[in-house]
Amino acid sequence: MNQFNNKEQYVRNLFNSIAKNYDTMNFVMTWGMLSRWQKFMLEKTGLKEGDYGLDVCCGTGELAFKMAKIVGSSGKVWGLDFSENMLAVAREKKADAQINNVEFIQGDALKLPFEDNTFDGATNGFALRNVTDIGQAIREMARVVKPGGKVVCLEVSRPFNPILRFGFNIYFFKMVPLIGRIVDKGKAIDDKYPAYTWLPESLKTFPDQEQLKKIFEEAGLVDVKYYGLMGGVSSVHVGTKRG
Numbered sequence: 392m393n394q395f396n397n398k399e400q401y402v403r404n405l406f407n408s409i410a411k412n413y414d415t416m417n418f419v420m421t422w423g424m425l426s427r428w429q430k431f432m433l434e435k436t437g438l439k440e441g442d443y444g445l446d447v448c449c450g451t452g453e454l455a456f457k458m459a460k461i462v463g464s465s466g467k468v469w470g471l472d473f474s475e476n477m478l479a480v481a482r483e484k485k486a487d488a489q490i491n492n493v494e495f496i497q498g499d500a501l502k503l504p505f506e507d508n509t510f511d512g513a514t515n516g517f518a519l520r521n522v523t524d525i526g527q528a529i530r531e532m533a534r535v536v537k538p539g540g541k542v543v544c545l546e547v548s549r550p551f552n553p554i555l556r557f558g559f560n561i562y563f564f565k566m567v568p569l570i571g572r573i574v575d576k577g578k579a580i581d582d583k584y585p586a587y588t589w590l591p592e593s594l595k596t597f598p599d600q601e602q603l604k605k606i607f608e609e610a611g612l613v614d615v616k617y618y619g620l621m622g623g624v625s626s627v628h629v630g631t632k633r634g
């Protein structure tokens with residue numbers, strides 16, 4: 392991250408620039424597995440009918456919509472993101488599908504605009520790599536979750552098996568930027584990495600599964616566990632607020 396004076400602004404500009412194609416690219420880059428991974432992480436939240444859920448860095452809202460189905464009309468979900476264009480896509484989908492129990496708000500994951508102990512569970516999908524302070528993002532999620540509630544994060548990770556890891560490195564570090572170039576022509580964001588070059592770059596300095604587990608624990612979460620998906624190409628971390 393050394394070449395960034397303002398990583399936050401870069402990340403926001405990046406997601407503003409790719410918002411329209413984001414869902415398609417996400418589907419392609421996760422080999423159509425995303426929905427299954429989201430289902431898994433939502434199961435880990437323990438959310439149920441009537442609960443309040445929060446999806447931090449909600450992007451175009453896919454996870455928030457799935458969460459909204461779980462909590463039903465007697466519950467409610469908030470999706471928060473700082474990219475206005477990602478939120479615009481989320482709000483458009485909400486209006487099209489006439490979903491009433493989700494609210495999208497613009498805000499900063501590092502300074503959540505919610506009272507302590509508000510939600511029954513909170514999620515974060517593929518965004519921890521993008522924030523400037525991972526510990527602060529987790530602490531904020533832990534703060535706004537009620538005692539006993541879960542903080543659940545899904546992130547790209549490096550596979551455990553060396554052979555799988557080798558294939559993943561070729562795919563993620565070589566092919567993803569090439570696929571991205573078809574979509575955005577390799578256009579630089581703020582004179583820095585094009586969007587789909589940033590994606591693998593951001594993994595280079597991201598903590599591994601054990602280190603991330605420690606960050607959850609340092610945020611005061613207990614019973615922290617992680618689950619590798621598809622051999623560890625992505626991982627779900629789960630922590631519980633002491634209650």
Ligand SMILES: C[S@@+](CC[C@H](N)C(=O)[O-])C[C@H]1O[C@@H](n2cnc3c(N)ncnc32)[C@H](O)[C@@H]1O
Pocket residue numbers: 402403406417447448449450451452453454471472473474477498499500501515516517518521522523
């Ligand atoms: C890779 S996208 C993930 C979107 C969605 N969670 C998903 O799973 O598809 C990362 C999102 O994090 C948002 N983001 C990054 N840093 C943020 C911050 N500090 N506060 C709020 N949103 C942030 C970006 O705007 C972007 O929408």
